[in-house]
Amino acid sequence: MDLLDKVQMEDLDEEQRTLAGLIGIEAFRALVRSYNGTPIYIPKIESLEKPVRDELIREEFDGKNYRELALKYGLTETWIRNIVIEKAREIKAKPMDGQISLKGILY
Structure with a gap:
């Protein structure tokens, strides 16, 4: 188990919490693992x-x-x-x- 698995909603900043609230904390962790600081574009x-x-x-x-x-x-x-x-x-x-x-x- 890595440390990312221990990260909870209250550990996130407002923008991160909003995204994690939309997709779920597990999906948010998967997104972080996949992109790891790389900016991603969300289309209109x-x-x-x-x-x-x-x-x-x-x-x-x-x-x-x-x-x-x-x-x-x-x-x-x-x-x-x-x-x-x-x-x-x-x-x-x-x-x-x-x-x-x-x-x-x-x-």
Whole structure:
């Protein structure tokens, strides 16, 4: 048993106690063992949610619902257009119902 195993919540400073309170003292000790004084970065919630949000927007995009998606996600239509630009191109390039594709025939 090492000395770290004897460290209790009351031995920690305020910031350490807050973190240990969130994750538990055992997880806090494991974090200390793994990083041992090395600073670690905790990302903002938005940076983790943004890729998920953008993927949902791409999935929900139907080729013309820019305004609806902008309102739903609290973004501008321009921002929605930037997110779905590749999917918009794919939708535009698809043959319309009843139309045949010449892709592979002409080029």
